[in-house]
Amino acid sequence: MVDVLIIGAGTAGCVLAARLSAEPTRSVLLVEAGQDFADRAAMPPALTTGDGVGFDWGLSATVTAGRTGPLARGRVVGGCAQVNGRGAVRAMPRDYDAWAARGMPRWSWEQMLPAYRRCEADRDFPDAPHHGPEGPVPIVRPDRDRLTAPMAAFLESMLDHGHDYQPDMNAPTAVGIGPYPHNQYADGTRASTALTYLAPARGRENLVVRGDTQVDRIVVHHGRAIGVEIGGEFVGAGEVILAAGAPLSPVLLLRSGIGPIEDLRAIGITSQQDLPGVGRNLYDQPGAVIPAIPQPGSVPSGAPMTEVIGRLDSFPGHVPDQAFYLTLFTGPAPGGTDPMIALMVGDFAPVSRGTISLAGPATGQRPIIDLGFYTAAGDLTRMRDAYRYAWTVATHPSLARHIAGFPMLNDQVIGDDQQLDAVLRAMTFSRLALAGGAAMGPGDDPDAVVDEQCRVHGVEALRVIDLSIVPVPLRSPTALDAIAIAEHAASMI
Numbered sequence: 001m002v003d004v005l006i007i008g009a010g011t012a013g014c015v016l017a018a019r020l021s022a023e024p025t026r027s028v029l030l031v032e033a034g035q036d037f038a039d040r041a042a043m044p045p046a047l048t049t050g051d052g053v054g055f056d057w058g059l060s061a062t063v064t065a066g067r068t069g070p071l072a073r074g075r076v077v078g079g080c081a082q083v084n085g086r087g088a089v090r091a092m093p094r095d096y097d098a099w100a101a102r103g104m105p106r107w108s109w110e111q112m113l114p115a116y117r118r119c120e121a122d123r124d125f126p127d128a129p130h131h132g133p134e135g136p137v138p139i140v141r142p143d144r145d146r147l148t149a150p151m152a153a154f155l156e157s158m159l160d161h162g163h164d165y166q167p168d169m170n171a172p173t174a175v176g177i178g179p180y181p182h183n184q185y186a187d188g189t190r191a192s193t194a195l196t197y198l199a200p201a202r203g204r205e206n207l208v209v210r211g212d213t214q215v216d217r218i219v220v221h222h223g224r225a226i227g228v229e230i231g232g233e234f235v236g237a238g239e240v241i242l243a244a245g246a247p248l249s250p251v252l253l254l255r256s257g258i259g260p261i262e263d264l265r266a267i268g269i270t271s272q273q274d275l276p277g278v279g280r281n282l283y284d285q286p287g288a289v290i291p292a293i294p295q296p297g298s299v300p301s302g303a304p305m306t307e308v309i310g311r312l313d314s315f316p317g318h319v320p321d322q323a324f325y326l327t328l329f330t331g332p333a334p335g336g337t338d339p340m341i342a343l344m345v346g347d348f349a350p351v352s353r354g355t356i357s358l359a360g361p362a363t364g365q366r367p368i369i370d371l372g373f374y375t376a377a378g379d380l381t382r383m384r385d386a387y388r389y390a391w392t393v394a395t396h397p398s399l400a401r402h403i404a405g406f407p408m409l410n411d412q413v414i415g416d417d418q419q420l421d422a423v424l425r426a427m428t429f430s431r432l433a434l435a436g437g438a439a440m441g442p443g444d445d446p447d448a449v450v451d452e453q454c455r456v457h458g459v460e461a462l463r464v465i466d467l468s469i470v471p472v473p474l475r476s477p478t479a480l481d482a483i484a485i486a487e488h489a490a491s492m493i
């Protein structure tokens, strides 16, 4: 029997395994459903995701009412951050302060900042008080003077719109436009937590990593987690830590009988703990693009996909909340080879919430995921205003000179509420920044799943530590936050 069994060697799980096994007397078993590339040289250059191929779970979700789409989730040691876009932007202090204000003072920005500092080695601002100089994750930004022509034009358009230039978009209050921070090594290799945290810890005698091993359920006996079941095998543990990410941590709780009692009974799962909040309060960030055909030669081949990110405070029709972001993407469109330019607008803080539920008890049955985009009043209007504003950025002369045409948009569509709403409902996609579904909250909150120390309410020796515990929207693309959250939680164990 191991002391600690961690389910999921993803973004957070690799951090937890490294930090918890640093104590030599504690035995740690890290279990991952996907492949383990222990030898960095054996790792394929590109780990793809999408519809169950490569290193993807093949999940799907309801995106907007009546419309379903694939929901990419990394299934490999390193998790989503092993297949993601490497954008490494922090959430804002106000997000953590909102978290703390829900009765969890240990998750305030003041408490979280040391965790962000601990995890990073910021190559550009090592001396800034809010940055860490020597953590495991290298953070770099593109050089403003060496941006590709469309990226420089996007920056110019935003500055002309009155937004501030921010050399460090990870400064706590950075609002405006600046170089996009990325987690990567100097040679361009992706700096996932499989490399930055787990690889240096692999030699420890008290740490075992098991790839290609999917946990079927957590075994709870008399109100205490005593281990897990893997294809009929029981593996005992003193403590189980669930780090399967959103949405798969809530899925595993449900399969283990931890969730809304009536829903579990209806699909034949014996309840171990009635927790109505499991699978609820899921949120994600809706995104939409303005696709454009570039002028010939405008997008250099092999150019980085994105180099500049904007976090907006105010624009017409919008109450400032720093929740919208703009990014320019260049390169071949998904599944194609012709170059494209796409200005993406995303909402970091929608009000809408989604749900996760099970169709049945079997591990092989896909969960039912509804992202709930635009179900809350006001979310679609917010997006409409932001998209309209993005149109003015895309059609600004600096950017427009790189664009030959917009395939599906014009001033008339953009100006008409009904037409634009139809476009948004049809094209909105998941920003793949899922969080919640097993939210943290005090014991008197009926929707709370874990307490301030990530312990599942009502079940001993079981914690959830990944983005599914986040009870508030994070104004960020989320990967860096998953690392900092795991760092912070590990310091409490």
Ligand SMILES: Cc1cc2nc3c(=O)[nH]c(=O)nc-3n(C[C@H](O)[C@H](O)[C@H](O)COP(=O)(O)OP(=O)(O)OC[C@H]3O[C@@H](n4cnc5c(N)ncnc54)[C@H](O)[C@@H]3O)c2cc1C
Pocket: 007, 008, 009, 010, 011, 012, 013, 031, 032, 033, 034, 049, 072, 073, 074, 075, 076, 077, 078, 079, 080, 081, 083, 084, 085, 086, 087, 088, 089, 213, 214, 215, 216, 243, 244, 245, 246, 248, 249, 252, 431, 432, 433, 434, 466, 467, 468, 476, 477, 478, 479, 480, 482
């Ligand atoms: C394609 C893509 C692009 C993205 N781009 C960016 C970006 O550029 N910047 C950014 O900040 N964020 C990005 N994100 C989001 C970000 O990467 C994730 O939000 C974050 O990494 C999630 O971390 P996590 O630890 O909560 O979960 P994960 O990293 O998903 O880790 C969960 C792990 O648990 C494993 N697991 C699940 N169930 C089981 C089970 N039953 N048994 C065993 N193992 C299990 C999974 O295989 C996985 O390895 C992207 C996400 C995707 C999918």
